[in-house]
Amino acid sequence: MNMSPEIPPDRSDADLLRRALTGDESAFVALYGRLKDGIFRYAFYMTNSKSAAEEATQEVFILLLKQGGNYRESRGDVGAFAFGIARNLVRRIERRERPYHPLPPDESLENFSAGLISDGLVSESPAGEVMRRQITERVQAAIATLPEHYRQAVVLCDLCELSYEEAASRLRCAVGTIRSRLNRAHALLATKLKPLCKGQAMETAGPEECLI
Amino acid sequence: MTCRELHSRFEGGASDSAWHESSEVTGHIACCVACRAFIEEQRQLREALCLVRESASSVPESLDAAVLAAYRREWAKDRRAEHERQNPAVMRTPRLRVGLRWALAAAAVLVAVGLFFIARKHNTTAGVRPTPVSASPAAQLEAQKIAIPSVARATKPKAPSMKKPSRLATALPVGTAPVPTPAADFRSLMYCDPLICTQEMDVIRVQLPVASIGRPVDFAPSGGMVNAEVLVGPDGIARGIRIEQ
Numbered sequence: 001m002n003m004s005p006e007i008p009p010d011r012s013d014a015d016l017l018r019r020a021l022t023g024d025e026s027a028f029v030a031l032y033g034r035l036k037d038g039i040f041r042y043a044f045y046m047t048n049s050k051s052a053a054e055e056a057t058q059e060v061f062i063l064l065l066k067q068g069g070n071y072r073e074s075r076g077d078v079g080a081f082a083f084g085i086a087r088n089l090v091r092r093i094e095r096r097e098r099p100y101h102p103l104p105p106d107e108s109l110e111n112f113s114a115g116l117i118s119d120g121l122v123s124e125s126p127a128g129e130v131m132r133r134q135i136t137e138r139v140q141a142a143i144a145t146l147p148e149h150y151r152q153a154v155v156l157c158d159l160c161e162l163s164y165e166e167a168a169s170r171l172r173c174a175v176g177t178i179r180s181r182l183n184r185a186h187a188l189l190a191t192k193l194k195p196l197c198k199g200q201a202m203e204t205a206g207p208e209e210c211l212i
Numbered sequence: 213m214t215c216r217e218l219h220s221r222f223e224g225g226a227s228d229s230a231w232h233e234s235s236e237v238t239g240h241i242a243c244c245v246a247c248r249a250f251i252e253e254q255r256q257l258r259e260a261l262c263l264v265r266e267s268a269s270s271v272p273e274s275l276d277a278a279v280l281a282a283y284r285r286e287w288a289k290d291r292r293a294e295h296e297r298q299n300p301a302v303m304r305t306p307r308l309r310v311g312l313r314w315a316l317a318a319a320a321v322l323v324a325v326g327l328f329f330i331a332r333k334h335n336t337t338a339g340v341r342p343t344p345v346s347a348s349p350a351a352q353l354e355a356q357k358i359a360i361p362s363v364a365r366a367t368k369p370k371a372p373s374m375k376k377p378s379r380l381a382t383a384l385p386v387g388t389a390p391v392p393t394p395a396a397d398f399r400s401l402m403y404c405d406p407l408i409c410t411q412e413m414d415v416i417r418v419q420l421p422v423a424s425i426g427r428p429v430d431f432a433p434s435g436g437m438v439n440a441e442v443l444v445g446p447d448g449i450a451r452g453i454r455i456e457q
Contacts, residue, residue, distance in 0.1 A: 020283075023291070028283050032276075040271045045264075054275050061279050065286050136267045139260045158261045159268070183223045190253045193260065 013078035014071070021068045032061060035079055038160055039086045045155040046090045048144050052097065056089045063089075076169060083170045087152075142192040150185035157182055213240045215247050222254070398443055398452030413451065414444045431457050 011027075013034060019027035039060050044053035063085050071081050143154055156167040157178065164182075168175045213236045241248040419437045422429060429438060443452035 023287050025280075025283065025287075029280065032279060036271050036276075036279075040275075041268055044268060050269060054272065054278075057271070057275060058279050058282060062282050062286060065283065132263055133267070135260055136264050139264050143264075154261075159265050161265070179223065186254065186257060190257050193257065 014073045017064070017068050017071060017078050021065065028061075028065075031078070035082050036061075038079065038162075039082060041160050042083070042086055042155055043090050043093075045140075045143070045159045046151065047093055047097070048140055049097070052093050056086060056093060059089050060086045076172075080169050080172075091148075139189075139193065142189055145192065146185055146188060150181055150188065153178055153181040154185045154189070213237065215240075215244060218247055219250075222250075398441075398454045400452055401450055411446050413446070416442045416444055418442055425455065429455060 011030070013031060016027045016031040016034075020031055036057060040053050040057045043056035044050060047053060047056070060082055064082055067085070071078065075081075143151060146154065152171060153167065156162045156170060157164065162170065164175045164178045168178045171178070218237065218240055237251070241251055418440050420440050422433050422436050422438055425438065425440075439456040441454045441456065442450045444450050
């Protein structure tokens with residue numbers, strides 16, 4: 001196995017992949033370091049399971065080695081190629097786990113008490129930590145109930161912090177499609193998480209009404 | 213700014229905090245309850261998503277080690293495959309051995325199956341072939357009794373098989389009574405079916421007391437004795453009898 005002493009940071013992902021396919025372990029490690037966070041987070045948010053995310057991430061890099069010869073630089077960057085593999089793996093894991101992972105009913109979200117998100121409750125105190133964890137779980141559960149294309153937009157843009165252009169490149173669609181999906185997903189999420197906002201919305205509502 | 217403009221700007225991606233605090237937005241939501249509620253809802257949703265983003269666990273170190281180990285394993289496998297491709301003899305030997313084992317096993321199975329069928333066929337034909345029925349001791353005794361008073365061994369001749377009665381008749385030597393069709397004239401003894409006796413048989417002429425025949429005769433025997441011809445097989449067992457008038 002070839003071992004190069006170090007990898008310059010300006011080396012492209014495609015070059016790293018080429019070298020990794022020839023047995024350069026340091027190139028593979030460098031490529032893994034660049035891509036692992038995005039793939040792991042995507043898999044984690046999509047499956048809502050850490051173990052499934054680990055499984056998917058490991059499998060992505062093994063498949064990247066096996067199918068790396070099919071990569072064409074003209075069709076997109078290595079990140080998009082790896083993301084395509086990850087997306088297929090996540091779908092497979094979801095199909096496999098679906099019978100054993102019932103989605104939470106919407107009643108649980110409706111019963112969520114209003115005002116938890118206010119600054120006083122979500123604080124650094126132990127109680128605030130508990131509240132924060134509860135909110136996180138509720139929001140993740142709400143995201144999990146979204147249709148897949150909306151969920152992908154939310155995960156990529158809101159949770160993985162990709163730009164619209166990057167998300168469009170990953171999903172192989174137009175930027176406008178990403179925007180509309182994201183807005184629709186936000187509207188659905190807001191509806192599902194209505195009790196979170198109810199208290200403050202009522203407090204801030206004034207006597208005036210929108211006339212336009 | 214109108215509600216429609218606010219929503220269209222929001223859907224266009226202008227959802228950062230600077231835009232929220234801009235004068236036109238604050239001016240509009242100050243007088244529009246619905247838009248104020250909408251903006252507030254989106255702000256809270258953004259904060260909730262931020263909480264989820266911050267709570268994300270990082271990639272565990274065990275995963276790093278597992279991925280690296282998987283890479284080394286895959287690469288070693290590829291290298292081994294390439295080595296075998298370059299040196300086919302290395303690859304062929306174990307494969308040949310495995311193939312030879314399978315071929316030997318298949319040949320052994322074929323031989324076993326062939327032997328089984330041959331043995332089965334042999335048994336079947338042996339069962340079909342007519343075998344002389346060994347007579348019961350009583351019948352043998354009776355046949356001996358019949359043969360004892362024999363006056364003459366009429367033939368040594370070739371008593372043909374019962375399937376060919378005409379040959380039997382012609383094969384009898386001169387001076388002996390021609391034997392008609394045995395199937396018609398000879399009465400089968402109880403212990404043997406003469407029709408299945410395909411081997412040569414002797415015809416022995418005997419005199420028997422009427423009482424030993426075991427059934428009445430339709431003529432008057434002289435001195436209580438009757439003449440009879442007995443078909444005796446090569447095994448010495450009497451197979452048929454014919455009473456002479």
